[in-house]
């Protein structure tokens with residue numbers, strides 16, 4: 088594993104310690120074993136932006152090539168490992184354009200290049216075959232990941248222990 092983002096001092100375990108009494112259903116979490124960390128940082132957090140697409144990364148490319156403003160791009164790729172939704176070029180674009188992270192419920196490729204990108208990248212797996220870009224998909228919509236709704240503007244926190252989603256930013260006491 089590479090180092091976590093130095094400027095981000097949270098851990099999902101600390102977050103969950105401070106949020107565990109909230110039984111409202113507003114807090115959602117996913118196990119760390121679901122995703123593998125592929126980027127230069129193993130920890131990232133920020134407001135959510137979304138893309139939903141299946142084996143077509145047109146909108147992923149458009150998103151990472153636009154200003155990220157510290158957001159995390161959540162890509163609902165339907166869990167497909169047949170085509171890679173992000174590779175070295177798009178990972179480098181995400182880093183250059185100020186995205187805090189990209190979480191892909193699907194596959195990535197170009198593992199060496201992704202490790203060199205200064206951005207957090209979590210994905211289900213990796214596969215060498217890229218997508219065909221046909222302009223298909225939707226952006227800025229709620230996406231459903233493992234049965235949990237994740238909405239644009241909500242906050243996501245990701246590290247090796249797992250992924251936590253909250254309605255807004257959380258600052259746990261240390």
Ligand SMILES: O=C([O-])CC(=O)C(=O)O
Pocket residue numbers: 144171172173174175176177178196197217218
């Ligand atoms: O361009 C793509 O479709 C994915 C890729 O290989 C890259 O980001 O370098």
